[in-house]
Amino acid sequence: MSAETVQLDPLQIADRTFGSRLILGTGGFANHELLAAACREAEAELCTVALRRLDPAARGSILDVLEQAGVEVLPNTAGCYTARDAVATAHLAREAFQTDWLKLEVIGDDRTLLPDAVELVAAAEELVDEGFVVLPYTTDDPVLARRLQDIGCAAVMPLGSPIGSGMGICNPYNLSIIVEHATVPVILDAGVGTASDAALAMELGCDAVLCASAISRAHDPAAMARAVKLGVRAGRLAVGAGRIPRRRYAEASTPTEGMPALGPSS
Amino acid sequence: MNATVNGEPRELPADATVASVLELLDVAADARGVAVAVDGEVVSRSRWEETALPDGAAIEVVAAIGGG
Numbered sequence: 568m569s570a571e572t573v574q575l576d577p578l579q580i581a582d583r584t585f586g587s588r589l590i591l592g593t594g595g596f597a598n599h600e601l602l603a604a605a606c607r608e609a610e611a612e613l614c615t616v617a618l619r620r621l622d623p624a625a626r627g628s629i630l631d632v633l634e635q636a637g638v639e640v641l642p643n644t645a646g647c648y649t650a651r652d653a654v655a656t657a658h659l660a661r662e663a664f665q666t667d668w669l670k671l672e673v674i675g676d677d678r679t680l681l682p683d684a685v686e687l688v689a690a691a692e693e694l695v696d697e698g699f700v701v702l703p704y705t706t707d708d709p710v711l712a713r714r715l716q717d718i719g720c721a722a723v724m725p726l727g728s729p730i731g732s733g734m735g736i737c738n739p740y741n742l743s744i745i746v747e748h749a750t751v752p753v754i755l756d757a758g759v760g761t762a763s764d765a766a767l768a769m770e771l772g773c774d775a776v777l778c779a780s781a782i783s784r785a786h787d788p789a790a791m792a793r794a795v796k797l798g799v800r801a802g803r804l805a806v807g808a809g810r811i812p813r814r815r816y817a818e819a820s821t822p823t824e825g826m827p828a829l830g831p832s833s
Numbered sequence: 834m835n836a837t838v839n840g841e842p843r844e845l846p847a848d849a850t851v852a853s854v855l856e857l858l859d860v861a862a863d864a865r866g867v868a869v870a871v872d873g874e875v876v877s878r879s880r881w882e883e884t885a886l887p888d889g890a891a892i893e894v895v896a897a898i899g900g901g
Contacts, residue, residue: 592901602899617900620839620893621867623858629897630866645900658875659895663868730901757901779901 575803578775580752581668581700581721587612588769589799590641590754591792592779595731599632601788606636608792609782614638615670617645618659641702643670648683650690657694669694670724670756670777671703680730684711688718695719704756707741709748716751723749724756724777727768731780733760736767746772761791762798769802770810834888845886852881854892866897 578585591611596602606614614633633640642660647653653673661667673690675683682705694701700721705711707725715723725745728734735758736742746753755768756777765776778795785791836845838854845854851869852862860867862881869876870893876884886892 593899594901596899615901616866616897618868618895619898621858621860621896622898625896625898628864628866629899640897643900655870655873659868659870659893662875662877663866663895663897777901783899 575800576807578752580702585612585775587796588775588803589765589796590615590775590777591638591782592777593629593633593783594645594779595783596788599627599629601783602629603632603636604789605782605792606633606638608789609778609796611638611796613641615643615777615779616640616664617643618656618663640664640666641668641670642666643704644672644690645674647673647690648675648686649673650686650693653686653690654693657690657697657699661699667698668700668721669702671701671720681726682706684708687711688714691715691718691720702754707738707745709741709744712745712753713748716749720751722752722754722774724754727755727758727764730757731784732758733781734758735760735764736771739767739771742768742771742773759795762794765795765798766802766805769799770805772806775799834886836886836888836890836892838892839894849886850882851876851884851886851892854886855881855894858894860894864896867894869894 578588587610589609589611590613591609592615593602642664644653644656647656657669673683673686674680687703691701691703695718702722702724703715703720704724712723727736752774754775754777755773759765759778759781768776776799782788782791834845834847836843871890
């Protein structure tokens with residue numbers, strides 16, 4: 568069975584089951600054709616979308632592209648800096664997309680785009696109470712991840728490194744701790760730069776990976792979508808395979824018994 | 834009456850509704866991925882026709898775009 572056709576164990580988030588463990592972010596594509604090509608290669612079942620003031624000059628809806636690709640939308644609250652804005656955006660998203668699912672983003676700083684933990688928790692509490700299926704974008708802080716989980720979020724989405732940075736997973740130890748204590752799916756969000764970052768996230772025990780810029784801003788987005796998809800699959804397979812422990816010294820894989828005596832005997 | 838639509842001041846007829854503003858923006862009544870808020874409150878699609886706009890209303894019309 569090739570890596571292309573291998574069936575992974577399904578991913579369960581809230582009451583939904585997904586065959587794919589890659590969520591595609593649709594931001595940053597130069598045009599709808601490149602997005603469509605990336606969707607085909609990524610074989611994702613969920614794609615994030617955002618809401619902005621209607622642009623009367625916009626050609627065609629991104630929703631048509633995503634529908635044709637057979638993917639479902641996961642609205643985000645990108646660009647919100649307060650719980651109040653995020654909750655209001657969530658209400659608009661529910662109306663626009665007819666879904667209770669939400670990737671909750673509440674940003675605290677415009678250079679790092681790091682989450683504002685205080686506002687994030689406040690927004691998550693309110694939206695969970697309102698019946699939203701909340702998937703919060705969070706830092707790689709295990710305590711914050713646990714708080715979000717305890718509130719009733721359907722998953723946690725820790726960053727590997729800042730959004731769009733392509734720096735990969737800067738703190739694999741924190742990510743491992745989040746995974747270890749998680750009772751909801753852990754979806755690595757932000758920081759993926761290339762396929763090996765996605766594989767590492769899965770090897771560390773993440774349940775899924777969200778990837779946007781690494782694909783949309785790659786020289787060939789469709790090829791990178793395919794690469795990241797295979798990275799996710801490879802990482803998941805490796806987890807199931809059970810890796811060998813790390814050791815400081817070598818352990819010969821070739822038996823030493825039965826070596827012929829070829830030199831002058833001592 | 835005066836209103837703002839997506840941040841732009843607009844002169845609207847006294848009997849303007851959410852639906853008439855969308856028509857002004859050339860948005861079809863069945864356009865997908867569109868939502869409207871008036872003074873910060875979402876007006877669901879089923880109420881676009883009947884929702885009259887108060888003088889000075891701030892109308893936000895949003896649509897789906899690509900985003901991570």
